[in-house]
Amino acid sequence: xxxxxxxxxxxxxxxxxxxxxxxxxxxxxxxxxxxxxxxxxxxxxxxxxxxxxxxxxxxxxxxxxxxxxxxxxxxxxxxxxxxxxxxxxxxxxxxxxxxxxxxxxxxxxxxxxxxxxxxxxxxxxxxxxxxxxxxxxxxxxxxxxxxxxxxxxxxxxxxxxxxxxxxxxxxxxxxxxxxxxxxxxxxxxxxxxxxxxxxxxxxxxxxxxxxxxxxxxxxxxxxxxxxxxxxxxxxxxxxxxxxxxxxxxxxxxxxxxxxxxxxxxxxxxxxxxxxxxxxxxxxxxxxxxxxxxxxxxxxxxxxxxxxxxxxxxxxxxxxxxxxxxxxxxxxxxxxxxxxxxxxxxxxxxxxxxxxxxxxxxxx
Amino acid sequence: xxxxxxxxxxxxxxxxxxxxxxxxxxxxxxxxxxxxxxxxxxxxxxxxxxxxxxxxxxxxxxxxxxxxxxxxxxxxxxxxxxxxxxxxxxxxxxxxxxxxxxxxxxxxxxxxxxxxxxxxxxxxxxxxxxxxxxxxxxxxxxxxxxxxxxxxxxxxxxxxxxxxxxxxxxxxxxxxxxxxxxxxxxxxxxxxxxxxxxxxxxxxxxxxxxxxxxxxxxxxxxxxxxxxxxxxxxxxxxxxxxxxxxxxxxxxxxxxxxxxxxxxxxxxxxxxxxxxxxxxxxxxxxxxxxxxxxxxxxxxxxxxxxxxxxxxxxxxxxxxxxxxxxxxxxxxxxxxxxxxxxxxxxxxxxxxxxxxxxxxxxxxxxxxxxxxxxxxxxxxxxxxxxxxxxxxxxxxxxxxxxxxxxxxxxxxxxxxxxxxxxxxxxxxxxxxxxxxxxxxxxxxxxxxxxxxxxxxxxxxxxxxxxxxxxxxxxxxxxx
Numbered sequence: 037x038x039x040x041x042x043x044x045x046x047x048x049x050x051x052x053x054x055x056x057x058x059x060x061x062x063x064x065x066x067x068x069x070x071x072x073x074x075x076x077x078x079x080x081x082x083x084x085x086x087x088x089x090x091x092x093x094x095x096x097x098x099x100x101x102x103x104x105x106x107x108x109x110x111x112x113x114x115x116x117x118x119x120x121x122x123x124x125x126x127x128x129x130x131x132x133x134x135x136x137x138x139x140x141x142x143x144x145x146x147x148x149x150x151x152x153x154x155x156x157x158x159x160x161x162x163x164x165x166x167x168x169x170x171x172x173x174x175x176x177x178x179x180x181x182x183x184x185x186x187x188x189x190x191x192x193x194x195x196x197x198x199x200x201x202x203x204x205x206x207x208x209x210x211x212x213x214x215x216x217x218x219x220x221x222x223x224x225x226x227x228x229x230x231x232x233x234x235x236x237x238x239x240x241x242x243x244x245x246x247x248x249x250x251x252x253x254x255x256x257x258x259x260x261x262x263x264x265x266x267x268x269x270x271x272x273x274x275x276x277x278x279x280x281x282x283x284x285x286x287x288x289x290x291x292x293x294x295x296x297x298x299x300x301x302x303x304x305x306x307x308x309x310x311x312x313x314x315x316x317x318x319x320x321x322x323x324x325x326x327x328x329x330x331x332x333x334x335x336x337x338x339x340x341x342x343x344x345x346x347x348x349x350x351x352x353x354x355x356x357x358x359x360x361x362x363x364x365x366x367x368x369x370x371x372x373x374x375x376x377x378x379x380x381x382x383x384x385x386x387x388x389x390x391x392x393x394x395x396x397x398x399x
Numbered sequence: 400x401x402x403x404x405x406x407x408x409x410x411x412x413x414x415x416x417x418x419x420x421x422x423x424x425x426x427x428x429x430x431x432x433x434x435x436x437x438x439x440x441x442x443x444x445x446x447x448x449x450x451x452x453x454x455x456x457x458x459x460x461x462x463x464x465x466x467x468x469x470x471x472x473x474x475x476x477x478x479x480x481x482x483x484x485x486x487x488x489x490x491x492x493x494x495x496x497x498x499x500x501x502x503x504x505x506x507x508x509x510x511x512x513x514x515x516x517x518x519x520x521x522x523x524x525x526x527x528x529x530x531x532x533x534x535x536x537x538x539x540x541x542x543x544x545x546x547x548x549x550x551x552x553x554x555x556x557x558x559x560x561x562x563x564x565x566x567x568x569x570x571x572x573x574x575x576x577x578x579x580x581x582x583x584x585x586x587x588x589x590x591x592x593x594x595x596x597x598x599x600x601x602x603x604x605x606x607x608x609x610x611x612x613x614x615x616x617x618x619x620x621x622x623x624x625x626x627x628x629x630x631x632x633x634x635x636x637x638x639x640x641x642x643x644x645x646x647x648x649x650x651x652x653x654x655x656x657x658x659x660x661x662x663x664x665x666x667x668x669x670x671x672x673x674x675x676x677x678x679x680x681x682x683x684x685x686x687x688x689x690x691x692x693x694x695x696x697x698x699x700x701x702x703x704x705x706x707x708x709x710x711x712x713x714x715x716x717x718x719x720x721x722x723x724x725x726x727x728x729x730x731x732x733x734x735x736x737x738x739x740x741x742x743x744x745x746x747x748x749x750x751x752x753x754x755x756x757x758x759x760x761x762x763x764x765x766x767x768x769x770x771x772x773x774x775x776x777x778x779x780x781x782x783x784x785x786x787x788x789x790x791x792x793x794x795x796x797x798x799x800x801x802x803x804x805x806x807x808x809x810x811x812x813x814x815x816x817x818x819x820x821x822x823x824x825x826x827x828x829x830x831x832x833x834x835x836x837x838x839x840x841x842x843x844x845x846x847x848x849x850x851x852x853x854x855x856x857x858x859x860x861x862x863x864x865x866x867x868x869x870x871x872x873x874x875x876x877x878x
Contacts, residue, residue: 041717041724041732050678059493081677083668085492089485090518097482097515101458101489104476105497109489127479211733211759212717214724221674231474231490233497235453241468243477296757371762 039214044182044204045070045112047215048138049078051183052110055190056223057136058084059109061098063091063117066150067206068140071112092117096124096137103133104242106230108190112138114206115148115156119164125199126165129259130244134193136186137171138202140209141340143367151367152205152290157344160201161317168256170263172270173201173317175288179213185315187218194227196266203317205340207290207369263319272315273324277303281310282388283379284328286349287338288314290369295338297372302379306391309379317345322352329356334386338375339363358386410443412452412472419469428466432632434589434622434639435464438531438602441595442500443471445603449610455498456490458483462504463538464531481512484519487526495664498609501528505546506536509569516575523580523614525662527605530571530617533624534643541627545569548646568646572619576652582614584653588621590640594649604656612661621647693727698751698838701761703778705746706770706791710812711825714851715768716747718829718861721847722839723751731759744773751838766836768828770812772796789832791824807831809871815864823864830868 042050048071052060060075062068072088079086085102089095095111102109113121118139128135141156143149158164161173172192174185182204189200226232231240246252274292276299278284283302287295292313302309312328314321329335334357337346346361353359362378364370383390409415416424429435446455455473459465461480468475474497478486483501491499508516508530519526535553536542543553543560546568550559572586583605587598598620605616621643623635630638669677702719706712716732723730733748748761765786769775775790776799782788784803791811809831812824833839844865852858 039724041721041730053677054675059489061489078677080666081669082674083665085489087488087492087522090514093482094485094515094518097479097485098489100478100482101476101486102493104486105490105493107493123479124482131477207733207759211731212720213731213756213759214729217675217678219675221671223671231456231476233454233456233474233494233499238453238472238474241475241477243468243475245465245477290760293758294760300757369760371760372758373762 039216041212042179042215043070043210043212044176044179045140045209046074047179047182048112048186048202049074050217051186052136052190053078053082053084054218054221055108055187056221057108057110057190058082058223059099059102059107060084060086060111061089061095061102061109062111062113063089063095065114065117067142067209068112068114068117068138070209071138071140075110092120093124096121096128099135100124100128100131100133103128103135104131104231106226106232108134108194108224110136110138112140114140114142115144118156118159122159122165125171126163126167126169127244128199129163129165129169129171130167131242132197132259133199133242134197135199136189136193136202137199138186138204141203141205143365149367150206152207152340152369153365153367154205154289154291154340154344155365156203157317157339157341160203161320161345161348169259170266170318171199171201172196172266172319173203174272175203175315175317176208177289177292177313179208179211180215181315182208183215183217192266192270194224196262198262203289205290267319270316271319271321271324273321274311274313274315275324276311276313278310278312278328278332280308281328281331282308282333283310283382284332284335285309285311285338286314286325286335286345287311288317288345291338291340294370294372294375298375298379301372301376307379307383307388308391314345317348320348320352322348325349325352326354329353332357333388334382335359336379336382337361338370340369341365410440410447412443412446412455413439413470414472417469419466427470429463430626432623432625432635433463434531434533434620434624437589437595438529438598438620438622439467439470441599441602442502442529442606444599445606446473448603449606451498451606451610454496455500456494458487458490458499458501460503460507461538462507464502464504465538467502481507481510482515483507484512484515484524484526484528488519488522488524491524491526498606499526500606501526503528503530504537505530505532505534505544509545509571516571517578520575520581520615520617521578523582523662525609525612525614527609528615528617529602529605530619531622532571532619532647533622534568535624535627537624537627546571546647548642570647572617572652575617580615581617581653582655582659583608583616584619585651586619586621586647586649588639588644588649589623590621590636590644594640597649608656608659613656613659614662619647621649694753694839694843696838698728698753700749700751700766700836700838701764701783702749702751702766702768703746703761703764703781704749704768704770705744705774705778708745710770711822712745712770713747715825715829716749718826718844718847718851719749719751721851722844725843725846726751726839728752729754729756731756733759744771746774746778766832768832770825770828772799775799787832787835789828789835791828807835807872811868811871814867814871818860818863818867820860823860826861826864827868827871830865831872832868833865834869834872
């Protein structure tokens with residue numbers, strides 16, 4: 037299939053429908069509305085349900101209904117809307133209902149602005165709702181991954197019976213890149229636990245209430261075991277030139293794309309710099325970062341925030357090596373040259389060896 | 400063999416024993432005299448009569464009836480406080496053959512869940528809602544409900560409900576009856592046997608409506624809560640009958656059962672093999688083909704296109720990116736603003752390269768296409784030495800000068816008037832850029848244009864504009 041130039045937000049919807057998503061419920065918000073608009077156009081043609089909900093609160097509970105009925109379902113929003121959905125996400129996790137939530141992050145807190153930011157990290161990766169639960173979080177850094185990771189999100193959601201986030205920002209959502217879509221559409225059969233208004237499923241019950249403390253503890257421990265399994269099974273990451281890196285940059289989403297350019301510029305100056313890009317933010321590639329802490333001299337986390345993911349990097353490095361941070365927020369985005377300046381400073385402070393410049397620096 | 404006929408028995412869609420109670424499993428967990436038990440029975444009898452046990456899904460709320468699933472042997476879904484109509488909406492849309500019942504109390508439906516019930520009703524969702532109104536928060540121990548009558552003392556209105564501070568009892572049936580879509584809304588009461596008989600009819604009708612595919616039905620049931628009201632069961636029933644019905648008059652508020660039409664069936668889904676075709680229909684244009692002759696040159700275009708909104712900045716970038724795609728190059732296009740920012744400045748970043756594109760953000764452009772002066776001034780310092788600057792103007796503005804780059808200064812937009820439409824000024828500028836840099840073949844640009852132009856007229860105009868731009872560059876180059 038030839039590649040098509042397409043926006044990240046539309047790639048999410050196409051990927052979702054090809055992965056068997058047949059229900060989409062959302063409330064408009066910039067910069068995620070294009071996902072709703074594409075879903076409104078395509079979902080009815082695919083025989084699925086689309087509804088613009090009266091609020092994000094309603095939208096996430098509509099996911100609760102669609103997921104209870106055994107339908108692959110999805111919503112999209114941005115920071116303020118995700119905040120409103122947190123109640124429902126806790127219920128979805130508690131009732132072990134699979135669904136996919138795309139968060140196209142914008143500037144915050146409060147109304148903030150509509151420019152790209154990565155300030156939702158804590159509320160998405162750490163779970164912004166009540167109770168002991170996690171959501172699995174995938175962070176695309178390209179339009180191709182907006183499609184591919186949405187597909188993966190549906191698989192993981194079903195596999196773990198848990199909400200899965202696709203965490204992007206308004207750059208990844210609005211930019212266009214060539215995408216190769218799957219040639220075949222899939223539609224998995226409804227799961228056996230779903231409530232489907234049939235004799236076979238009549239005994240099924242979807243609930244998150246366990247009044248008896250022992251029963252609730254058993255339930256929470258069952259969830260915890262599930263997350264432990266996910267930590268062992270679904271970690272994904274990309275490494276760029278980390279093999280000999282003195283300084284390992286860590287970033288996800290659009291920040292990682294900038295950092296890929298930074299690695300090239302730094303290498304051209306003879307600095308041994310590499311990039312670790314977490315693709316799954318939960319589970320976080322903590323073992324892999326721990327491994328890098330054996331060989332690297334220092335880490336630099338770069339985010340479009342005042343420092344959130346860096347906490348996970350510090351936990352993974354566990355004090356073995358210094359972890360620096362550089363971030364821009366409010367919609368300002370660091371240029372590759374700006375980050376390079378930070379790296380030069382770090383190289384000086386930690387006396388990192390400046391090797392020979394490679395023969396050909398591809399600039 | 401039985402020697403007697405059974406006239407009344409437990410409804411078949413109730414479980415035989417109720418696990419909610421550890422010991423007395425023939426009893427419910429509800430208090431003596433509570434209305435929930437009666438309401439449950441009426442619903443269960445209706446399910447039996449209509450023969451829909453397997454198709455029924457009961458959406459239970461937060462409140463005393465949170466455990467309805469211990470009693471009803473139907474598909475059960477327990478949901479968040481107030482959100483049952485949203486959940487029921489999606490379940491019904493996923494399973495149109497199902498009979499979806501939402502069972503909610505007054506705190507659930509009339510306070511925290513007002514948005515969900517109002518909009519489900521307004522959309523005419525073909526679901527059935529049972530609204531148990533006992534004018535108090537029961538499960539949490541007797542706080543004020545939106546439906547608490549004026550003057551009533553509750554744990555959160557210790558001096559009695561005061562309209563100046565707590566407002567007035569909320570009349571849900573009346574409010575929802577002001578909407579166009581609902582098919583059936585009736586308020587009944589569990590105040591004596593006669594009232595309960597009427598309630599049974601209403602409950603049955605509300606479910607039967609859904610079985611027939613008709614729209615939104617709601618039955619408000621005035622219900623006793625002796626424990627929290629601190630009354631004997633008989634007194635509580637009397638209070639429902641004599642006091643609560645004064646605040647909430649009984650009756651049918653809406654009945655369009657006879658004239659209501661079932662919701663039209665959705666368009667049948669395409670087969671999985673056919674499904675991907677829905678994505679090619681939108682464009683109305685062929686997808687990009689593998690280029691006949693891919694680009695063999697070394698390309699590393701880092702372009703910033705900038706101007707006012709409406710000057711075709713984003714479109715220019717898009718044509719460039721699409722042409723790059725046809726040339727077999729790696730491409731990216733990144734707009735700088737969201738779709739709701741009108742008439743401000745806008746710019747986009749476009750990259751074309753033989754190599755995988757690291758950052759789609761262009762911070763050191765080697766081509767700047769500035770359609771107005773602010774854009775030129777803003778991005779001029781960032782242009783890489785040896786780069787190209789295309790500026791829409793008659794001359795360079797004062798102070799906007801560099802000697803290490805090549806300037807192409809033309810009133811591109813004004814020039815577009817000569818081919819009939821200044822709106823094609825962006826394509827004139829693109830033509831000039833393509834000609835000056837010589838990086839992309841005409842055929843790649845032509846196929847990109849064909850995909851992106853919204854009509855034949857625009858395609859023709861854009862083609863001529865690009866050709867014209869290519870010519871313009873040979874006429875005069877100002878540096």
